[in-house]
Amino acid sequence: MKTTSFAKKILNAPYIVWSLIFIIAPLIMVIYYAFTDRSGAFTFNNVIALKNYGETFGRSILYAVIATLICLIISYPLAYIIARSGANKRGTLMMLIMLPMWMNFLIRTYSWLTLLANKGVINTILGAIGLGPFHMINTPGAVILGMVYNFLPYMVLPIYSIMSKLDFSLTEAASDLGCNGFQVLRRVIFPLSVPGIISGITMVFVPSVSTFYISQKLGGGKYLLIGDSIEMQFQSAYNYNLGASLSLVLMVMIIACMLVMNKFADDEGAAII
């Protein structure tokens, strides 16, 4: 037994040291920079400066919530349809949904610029049949579209993986016992798929709320999000301290959201039992 405990220490040691230095220490650095000034002296100025970013935070949360909801509305029926298809079709469809994620995220977003531009592909096609042109690029809608497009697979995947394990004889039993289609959905399928929905929501909300490239490209820099503000502090304004305090707020906000979501998931789980 002695050899095992020795082996255990040797095997784990590099990883534990690594995660202390490169996972824990960087987070401490964020806190340190957020509460110090350029010279390294303690200050609350960076936290006080956050009050100028209320609108940016509000916009980020609003867009991310809308994008997450749209993803959920699109994904739920999609996951259901795929889960009820034949085994071969299922695999193919899921692969087709995951495939675009292997294309570089910047390129995927950029190609929407080509589609949505005033003289872009969509307006050219619509013009040929005598419609438009429509102004689509550099609008909040374009930014939200970019989020939905990039993160949709993150919503489909967890909901699908729950639905594919769902025992559909339960739904038959429910309809035999007199439930109509809507009641089956509301009372049987939905409660059972809550864990998938919860993880889908977090997987879409987190990258949406913290994005910066999508808003720059598809919003034309007019609708700055919190990610843009952080990026600016680190890459052009070089105010690391303010950037750190913005990052800290973003991180705390997301942790809080996750705790609430997990609590919600637990309650929901308890309610079913």
Place this chain on the structure above:
Amino acid sequence: MKKTVSNIYIALIMIFLYAPMIVMVVLSFNSSSSTSVMAGFSLKWYGEMLKNSTTLTALRNTLILAVVSAAISTVIGTAAAVGIDMMKKKWIKSTVLTVTNIPMMNPEIVTGVSMMLLFVFVGKFVGARDVLGFPTLLIAHITFNLPYVILSVLPKLRQTDPHLAEAAQDLGSTPFQAFFKVVLPNISSGIVTALIMAFTLSLDDFIISYFVSGAKFQTLPIVIFSMTKKRVTPDIYALSTVIFVAVLLLLIIMNVLQTRAEKKELKAKKAK
């Protein structure tokens, strides 16, 4: 009726998902420099792409980084997974797993920024200017690869009978022999998945790399980012088409390997 509705629904979503990619692939063969109107077929942007030395250097850098970071993170991560699997105390195990989850849960921008701050801080401390470069990129990539490696190796370890290694040791092999001859073959499929996953994650990463890289060593996504800041010519589309096809081939190879491994496992089970 119901079937038609679901088929239409799936078709619409596929159009939504693939329209931008089709547009990009088609326009990469454009004979004019427009990124919206197709003038005629030509391969000139592929030629342009091959002439661009920045892109080629970046491609080389990206591949080096992906190979090295995938290899290192797979070794550290597999060792860690074996160590975690052997842990007896529950609270230590769950603490380690929680820390492992941090890079996966945190927004990428926060991970990138926090590592950048650490590097800048240490750089200031030792008096080095311009610390950001290949070493910092490598550290960052290993760090975000590690959780994925650990989480793909751990389930394989759980499926392996722990008494097998003990039996091997009872029969006279050293702990090292027991690991390499008994445990490792059992978890090899998990390790291969981890390696490929780490490689593709590293290949594709932009956000974290963007914060921890310097001007000296740029990866392809970073070069693409600076290219899209200016007016874009179809050579970016040509480049992305090539990358996409390469990744597609990698995925197909991975799939074939996996099905083969599954078949082998099935055969082994039947033989028992």
